[in-house]
Amino acid sequence: xxxxxxxxxxxxxxxxxxxxxxxxxxxxxxxxxxxxxxxxxxxxxxxxxxxxxxxxxxxxxxxxxxxxxxxxxxxxxxxxxxxxxxxxxxxxxxxxxxxxxxxxxxxxxxxxxxxxxxxxxxxxxxxxxxxxxxxxxxxxxxxxxxxxxxxxxxxxxxxxxxxxxxxxxxxxxxxxxxxxxxxxxxxxxxxxxxxxxxxxxxxxxxxxxxxxxxxxxxxxxxxxxxxxxxxxxxxxxxxxxxxxxxxxxxxxxxxxxxxxxxxxxxxxxxxxxxxxxxxxxxxxxxxxxxxxxxxxxxxxxxxxxxxxxxxxxxxxxxxxxxxxxxxxxxxxxxx
Amino acid sequence: xxxxxxxxxxxxxxxxxxxxxxxxxxxxxxxxxxxxxxxxxxxxxxxxxxxxxxxxxxxxxxxxxxxxxxxxxxxxxxxxxxxxxxxxxxxxxxxxxxxxxxxxxxxxxxxxxxxxxxxxxxxxxxxxxxxxxxxxxxxxxxxxxxxxxxxxxxxxxxxxxxxxxxxxxxxxxxxxxxxxxxxxxxxxxxxxxxxxxxxxxxxxxxxxxxxxxxxxxxxxxxxxxxxxxxxxxxxxxxxxxxxxxxxxxxxxxxxxxxxxxxxxxxxxxxxxxxxxxxxxxxxxxxxxxxxxxxxxxxxxxxxxxxxxxxxxxxxxxxxxxxxxxxxxxxxxxxx
Numbered sequence: 001x002x003x004x005x006x007x008x009x010x011x012x013x014x015x016x017x018x019x020x021x022x023x024x025x026x027x028x029x030x031x032x033x034x035x036x037x038x039x040x041x042x043x044x045x046x047x048x049x050x051x052x053x054x055x056x057x058x059x060x061x062x063x064x065x066x067x068x069x070x071x072x073x074x075x076x077x078x079x080x081x082x083x084x085x086x087x088x089x090x091x092x093x094x095x096x097x098x099x100x101x102x103x104x105x106x107x108x109x110x111x112x113x114x115x116x117x118x119x120x121x122x123x124x125x126x127x128x129x130x131x132x133x134x135x136x137x138x139x140x141x142x143x144x145x146x147x148x149x150x151x152x153x154x155x156x157x158x159x160x161x162x163x164x165x166x167x168x169x170x171x172x173x174x175x176x177x178x179x180x181x182x183x184x185x186x187x188x189x190x191x192x193x194x195x196x197x198x199x200x201x202x203x204x205x206x207x208x209x210x211x212x213x214x215x216x217x218x219x220x221x222x223x224x225x226x227x228x229x230x231x232x233x234x235x236x237x238x239x240x241x242x243x244x245x246x247x248x249x250x251x252x253x254x255x256x257x258x259x260x261x262x263x264x265x266x267x268x269x270x271x272x273x274x275x276x277x278x279x280x281x282x283x284x285x286x287x288x289x290x291x292x293x294x295x296x297x298x299x300x301x302x303x304x305x306x307x308x309x310x311x312x313x314x315x316x317x318x319x320x321x322x323x324x325x326x327x328x329x330x331x332x333x334x335x
Numbered sequence: 336x337x338x339x340x341x342x343x344x345x346x347x348x349x350x351x352x353x354x355x356x357x358x359x360x361x362x363x364x365x366x367x368x369x370x371x372x373x374x375x376x377x378x379x380x381x382x383x384x385x386x387x388x389x390x391x392x393x394x395x396x397x398x399x400x401x402x403x404x405x406x407x408x409x410x411x412x413x414x415x416x417x418x419x420x421x422x423x424x425x426x427x428x429x430x431x432x433x434x435x436x437x438x439x440x441x442x443x444x445x446x447x448x449x450x451x452x453x454x455x456x457x458x459x460x461x462x463x464x465x466x467x468x469x470x471x472x473x474x475x476x477x478x479x480x481x482x483x484x485x486x487x488x489x490x491x492x493x494x495x496x497x498x499x500x501x502x503x504x505x506x507x508x509x510x511x512x513x514x515x516x517x518x519x520x521x522x523x524x525x526x527x528x529x530x531x532x533x534x535x536x537x538x539x540x541x542x543x544x545x546x547x548x549x550x551x552x553x554x555x556x557x558x559x560x561x562x563x564x565x566x567x568x569x570x571x572x573x574x575x576x577x578x579x580x581x582x583x584x585x586x587x588x589x590x591x592x593x594x595x596x597x598x599x600x601x602x603x604x605x606x607x608x609x610x611x612x613x614x615x616x617x618x619x620x621x622x623x624x625x626x627x628x629x630x631x632x633x634x635x636x637x638x639x640x641x642x643x644x645x646x647x648x649x650x651x652x653x654x655x656x657x658x659x660x661x662x663x664x665x666x667x668x669x670x
Contacts, residue, residue: 053407062418067397072388072655079667083397087422089668264657267664276660316649320407322599325611329602332414333424 030214033183037174043153048171050318057136058129060085061330069097074264080272085130092238093272096265099258101173103220108254108270111244115169133161145321177261177310200304203297208289218259225253229290236271263306277302365549368518372509378488383506385653392471393464395420396665404432409599415607420465427573428607431600434593436508438555443589443605446579450504468496480656512596512645535639538632543624553594560588564625571606598641612637
């Protein structure tokens with residue numbers, strides 16, 4: 001056997017062993033890395049991106065999807081509860097759009113099965129964008145730039161709400177955040193976390209946080225009662241999953257939020273009452289796990305949570321096609 | 336003389352003649368092309384971009400510079416008058432930020448000498464972002480990502496409002512829109528305009544529009560009375576330049592708006608009362624020039640105006656540094 005072949009064989013063997021080692025260690029972890037988005041229909045995604053940023057989908061012409069799920073701010077508005085049409089105070093904290101395609105359902109109570117079903121909600125909600133699907137479609141249908149783009153993507157001359165929500169959902173599916181320091185660590189780069197951060201992860205697992213916060217999104221994959229060990233008094237009127245199932249057993253059950261990018265998605269909980277990660281970790285420990293974390297433990301868990309910030313979606317700001325002379329004008333102040 | 340040298344000489348001569356020809360034709364035109372921005376301090380511009388998109392400069396945490404000067408929509412909000420804190424109705428139409436560095440002064444009444452002086456206005460205006468400079472600075476000072484970036488740019492550990500407005504202005508100075516079809520035509524590409532568009536430009540010049548709408552920004556370089564030939568009844572309470580000079584002769588004098596990207600910056604006039612370019616051209620002809628354009632003339636002028644849409648600023652959406660545990664929280668509802 002030549003020296004070259006021998007070395008190559010050795011390299012292949014090493015790679016297999018090391019690959020298997022990583023695969024094994026990944027399999028043993030309750031959290032899996034986020035994978036980059038695969039775009040199969042770039043035209044659909046581009047159209048959805050424009051719609052996501054277009055305030056003409058609101059009655060006022062002022063509120064877009066990006067107003068409350070701001071991609072400059074972790075896909076949230078960083079407010080306790082959102083601001084809707086005429087400055088109405090929303091009933092609940094806006095969840096992040098980042099990695100939301102991994103959620104088992106959408107909204108805190110899971111009332112939308114998927115992103116497409118979710119996208120139509122705020123447009124027609126009188127407390128949010130305060131429009132109707134019919135009016136939103138009539139606005140888009142009057143804009144030549146959109147009509148051409150819908151035609152190129154869907155092959156049809158008429159725009160409908162199904163196309164609109166499909167495009168927005170397709171864009172939202174691209175909003176994943178791979179390559180966080182934690183994911184690098186998961187994949188084998190043991191230098192990616194500091195000792196304190198790794199200890200924080202161990203505490204996170206050992207304390208039971210991973211019972212609900214697991215999977216690639218570190219949450220988003222189950223409904224759980226808020227206040228298992230100790231009741232939680234919310235500042236929000238939201239009832240949780242019972243609003244959907246009408247089953248009293250689901251009262252105050254909420255979708256477990258993703259912890260990906262949690263450093264960016266403050267304030268926390270469905271009512272936004274926890275301003276900081278320190279508070280959120282303390283409250284969760286107490287009411288969900290019956291644990292009182294020491295300051296040192298809390299700091300380590302928070303340090304770990306901050307390693308979950310991944311690469312934020314990066315793309316040029318979309319340039320929206322202008323309205324035409326026949327486009328219905330927004331009515332921010334009365335009719 | 337060799338054939339090659341002779342050909343080269345001929346090419347040089349031709350180039351000179353043609354260059355001189357373009358220079359001459361440009362000199363004769365009342366409108367000059369927009370030149371691309373020259374960035375001398377990229378760190379300052381990047382910081383300014385983040386601040387421009389950051390709603391934490393408002394009391395509510397919901398309104399940023401980009402809310403009313405939206406770079407997805409021609410640097411405007413496409414509303415008659417803007418929406419401010421608590422959904423207050425603004426007194427005036429938000430002018431475009433595009434090419435605004437070319438304005439002789441800022442705001443419709445020119446009350447700010449330059450972009451830096453302008454940038455501080457809306458932050459502290461109770462009807463707009465409703466914050467104070469002191470509170471805005473204290474928010475920024477509490478955000479480690481910003482503190483590091485201000486330090487890198489200004490060499491100082493403390494943030495002040497002068498740095499904030501300087502950075503925003505530096506970003507705004509990059510928001511120019513070169514390479515419109517009209518500019519290509521100006522520079523010698525006679526195929527860049529259709530016959531109707533070129534006729535529209537001739538009408539624009541011959542009718543006297545260029546008396547006020549001239550220079551690279553096609554406006555922005557003088558104050559003029561709204562309603563020279565026939566009085567204009569505005570829906571806005573704005574008094575114009577007299578509010579600054581206290582000289583009654585300046586009553587209802589407004590800064591002539593730029594017509595660059597005018598296809599994107601509807602509705603028109605300081606009160607936003609003209610919904611379409613057709614209306615705006617008709618009204619301007621009547622009240623400023625005593626002219627009644629035929630439908631055909633109006634359509635040609637509008638066709639010309641639409642050739643003034645240039646390349647829109649393109650850059651990745653900025654990712655804002657997260658607040659820290661000590662950052663004062665926004666107070667959108669009360670306080």
